[in-house]
Amino acid sequence: MTRAIRGNLWVYLLALVVVAITIGPVLYGAMGGFRTNAQLADKPAGLPDPWVWTNYAGVLSNPSFWQYALNSTMIAIITTVVTVVFGLMAAYPLARYQFRGREALFMVFVLGLLFPAAVAIIPLFIIITRNLQMANTWWGVALPQAAFALPMTVVILRPFLMALPKELEEAALMDGASRIGIFWRVLMPLSVPGMITVGVLAFVTSWNAYLLPLLLLQDKMRTLPLGVADFSTEHSADTAGVLAFTTLAMIPALVLFLAFQRRLVSGLQGAVKG
Amino acid sequence: MTYDVTEAAPAVSGHATSDARRTGAVRRAPGGSGPRGDAWRKRLEILVFVTPALALIALFVAWPIVTAVRFSVYDWKGFGDLTDFVGLENYAEVLGDEVFRSAVGHNMVIVVGSILLQLPLGVAIALLLNRKMRGQGLLRTIIFVPYVLAEVIAAVIWLQLLQPQYGFIDALTARVGLTPPEQGWLGTPEYALWIVLLVLTWKYLGLAVLLFLAGMQGISEELYEAAQLDGASWWQTQRRITIPLLGPTMRTWAFLSMIGSIQCFDMIWVLTQGGPADATATMSTYLIDEGTKRHNYGIAGAASVILFVVAFAMALAYQVLILRRDVTDDAPAKQHRTKRKAA
Numbered sequence: 363m364t365r366a367i368r369g370n371l372w373v374y375l376l377a378l379v380v381v382a383i384t385i386g387p388v389l390y391g392a393m394g395g396f397r398t399n400a401q402l403a404d405k406p407a408g409l410p411d412p413w414v415w416t417n418y419a420g421v422l423s424n425p426s427f428w429q430y431a432l433n434s435t436m437i438a439i440i441t442t443v444v445t446v447v448f449g450l451m452a453a454y455p456l457a458r459y460q461f462r463g464r465e466a467l468f469m470v471f472v473l474g475l476l477f478p479a480a481v482a483i484i485p486l487f488i489i490i491t492r493n494l495q496m497a498n499t500w501w502g503v504a505l506p507q508a509a510f511a512l513p514m515t516v517v518i519l520r521p522f523l524m525a526l527p528k529e530l531e532e533a534a535l536m537d538g539a540s541r542i543g544i545f546w547r548v549l550m551p552l553s554v555p556g557m558i559t560v561g562v563l564a565f566v567t568s569w570n571a572y573l574l575p576l577l578l579l580q581d582k583m584r585t586l587p588l589g590v591a592d593f594s595t596e597h598s599a600d601t602a603g604v605l606a607f608t609t610l611a612m613i614p615a616l617v618l619f620l621a622f623q624r625r626l627v628s629g630l631q632g633a634v635k636g
Numbered sequence: 637m638t639y640d641v642t643e644a645a646p647a648v649s650g651h652a653t654s655d656a657r658r659t660g661a662v663r664r665a666p667g668g669s670g671p672r673g674d675a676w677r678k679r680l681e682i683l684v685f686v687t688p689a690l691a692l693i694a695l696f697v698a699w700p701i702v703t704a705v706r707f708s709v710y711d712w713k714g715f716g717d718l719t720d721f722v723g724l725e726n727y728a729e730v731l732g733d734e735v736f737r738s739a740v741g742h743n744m745v746i747v748v749g750s751i752l753l754q755l756p757l758g759v760a761i762a763l764l765l766n767r768k769m770r771g772q773g774l775l776r777t778i779i780f781v782p783y784v785l786a787e788v789i790a791a792v793i794w795l796q797l798l799q800p801q802y803g804f805i806d807a808l809t810a811r812v813g814l815t816p817p818e819q820g821w822l823g824t825p826e827y828a829l830w831i832v833l834l835v836l837t838w839k840y841l842g843l844a845v846l847l848f849l850a851g852m853q854g855i856s857e858e859l860y861e862a863a864q865l866d867g868a869s870w871w872q873t874q875r876r877i878t879i880p881l882l883g884p885t886m887r888t889w890a891f892l893s894m895i896g897s898i899q900c901f902d903m904i905w906v907l908t909q910g911g912p913a914d915a916t917a918t919m920s921t922y923l924i925d926e927g928t929k930r931h932n933y934g935i936a937g938a939a940s941v942i943l944f945v946v947a948f949a950m951a952l953a954y955q956v957l958i959l960r961r962d963v964t965d966d967a968p969a970k971q972h973r974t975k976r977k978a979a
Contacts (some may be wrong), residue, residue, distance in 0.1 A: 370769075373764060373767060374769070375770060377764060377765075377769070377775055378766055380761055380764070380775075380779065381775065381778050381779075383838070384778055384779055384781065384838070384841075384842070385778050385781060386781060387780060387782075387790075387793050387797060387838070388782070388785070388793070389792065389939055390793070390796075390797065390804060391793045391796070394796070400906075402802070405806035405807075405809075406803060406806075407807055407808065408803040408804060408957075432647060444692070448688045448689040448690075448692060449689060450687060451685045451686070451688060451689065452686050452688075452689035453692070454685050455681070455682040455685045455686060457866040459678070459681075459682060461678070461679075461682060467686065470690070470693075471689075471693075471776075474693055474697060476946065476947075476948065476951065477697060477701060477944065478895070478898065478899040478901070478943065478947055480899045480901060480919075480920040480923065480924075480940070480943060481701060481704060481940045481941075481943055481944045481947075482696075482697060482700035482701045482704060482859075482940070483700075483923075483927075483940075483961060484704065484707070484923065484924075484925070484927035484933060484936045484937065484940065485643075485699075485700040485701070485703035485704045485707060485937070485940075486696065486700040487927070487928075488703070488714075488933070489699060489700055489703065489830050505695075505696060506696040507695035507699050508692060509692040509693050509695065510696070510697060512693055513693070516689065530774045533823050541678075542680060542681065545685075560744060566784065569786070570786030570787065570788070570789075571786075571900060572786065572787065572788045572902040572905070572906075573901055573905075573924070576905075577928065580749055587786050587788040587789065588788075590788055590792050591792065591906050592790060594792045594795060594906075601796055601802075603801070604792065604796060605793070605796060608792050610795055611786075612785055612786070612789045614782070615784055615785065615786065615832075616785075619780075619781075620777070623777065623780075627780075627807065627846060627850075632909070
């Protein structure tokens with residue numbers, strides 16, 4: 363009995379250490395935002411004493427912060443909508459139609475997974491700036507991001523669509539529905555859980571993206587990750603301000619993750635298993 | 637499982653059905669104008685559904701990659717046409733560049749180091765969290781938080797923690813009686829890459845734990861019950877049952893980790909920009925440096941192609957040497973899994 367309790371104690375202690383290392387730096391950032399630079403320099407490991415709100419207030423009253431947040435949000439929304447709509451459309455015939463070359467067509471998407479974005483990034487920058495004249499716009503970042511998210515989306519959605527019972531389609535067909543009608547009225551509503559999974563993945567990936575926005579966006583068009591990185595170099599002496607800025611920038615992704623934790627996790631696991 | 641519309645036509649005899657399926661064209665649907673018009677309609681529908689995705693991929697993935705290959709055989713500084721054809725000179729220059737060669741080495745350190753650090757740690761933490769305990773759900777959420785953060789955000793926080801002298805880490809080092817390096821941990825070439833590796837481990841360990849936990853939940857309860865009946869201890873059970881059966885999950889995770897490490901960019905760009913003295917340069921930072929700061933698009937193109945070849949070769953080797961075992965060894969396990977997924 364006592365041995366069991368002692369054993370459990372070790373488990374909890376170990377878990378505590380893991381938690382401290384995992385979440386410690388994040389909490390340090392959040393807490394640091396409530397301290398002054400003098401406090402931070404004096405006692406790097408201390409708690410806020412007294413708590414100061416000026417760092418957070420400073421960031422929240424900074425119009426650039428809101429401009430970056432707006433850019434991040436719009437780019438993430440466009441990326442998500444395009445990825446989910448185009449991805450579901452492409453996955454539909456690949457899952458529910460019988461036709462020659464179906465597997466070959468699916469392989470095109472699987473092959474798309476193999477190309478690291480870094481390989482295409484410099485030409486992408488040239489093509490978007492010169493050929494398409496879309497540099498420094500929301501769409502110029504969102505469309506390539508959607509293109510790179512599509513292979514994974516199709517790979518996740520196809521088995522999902524395949525698993526839906528075919529009796530549904532048969533019944534709709536008997537009632538005289540066309541296949542496009544079936545897609546809209548029967549399969550779309552049933553695919554909502556799968557769409558949420560790929561949608562949240564696309565949103566968070568876009569929200570966190572750095573390299574492509576770094577090359578394409580300047581000044582007022584910058585996104586939050588760019589804003590955070592630039593703020594930390596421009597105000598390198600103001601550690602507390604940097605920590606406050608960084609903490610506020612991470613909140614949306616965290617909230618989204620907590621809200622859709624189960625979907626996101628099952629999506630990632632599904633992608634690995636599939 | 638795939639829905640073939642021929643099955644919906646009840647009047648067709650069995651023989652005709654198999655025939656129709658072979659040609660893959662004939663079917664009868666409400667409103668269709670005979671078999672031939674119908675086949676065309678079906679093709680048109682497929683086209684309508686698939687084209688937007690394919691067009692986007694062609695425009696923003698395929699075209700840039702083809703362009704990278706084209707750039708790689710020209711000397712081009714970003715203005716005028718591509719006229720100065722130099723053959724494979726750019727490749728020779730990249731491969732002869734000491735900085736690029738060391739960058740490939742750094743990528744390999746990150747590939748191998750990530751797996752060597754995250755595999756044992758990830759398995760250990762997953763085993764810990766797989767025990768029945770209070771606050772299990774909360775623990776699983778917390779462990780995954782660093783993975784959800786942007787690499788840039790994680791990097792900026794660690795940059796503050798690692799500040800020379802005034803940072804948390806230096807204070808901690810001094811507290812235990814060691815002298816932190818004068819230029820800071822990230823400012824000293826001998827340490828910088830290892831610190832980057834540690835920060836990457838912190839960031840990505842949560843994904844490993846999560847995937848391993850999922851793999852553990854796929855292991856049949858009966859095996860554990862049998863082990864318990866045989867009087868096996870917790871540790872024996874983990875060593876003989878859990879860890880061996882986690883093999884396929886570990887191998888798939890390692891593959892993903894490897895592909896990520898090869899491309900590693902954001903974290904390094906914010907932490908060190910590839911410095912000090914190129915001590916943390918990777919293939920990605922090298923080609924971004926050449927492409928954006930020096931406008932050597934030919935060199936950047938050649939480096940991109942080499943990056944792709946390295947990534948592709950490693951992926952292929954991994955598939956052939958390691959993942960192939962899963963296709964034969966774990967065939968029954970896989971079957972079981974698909975059945976469950978379909979249900």
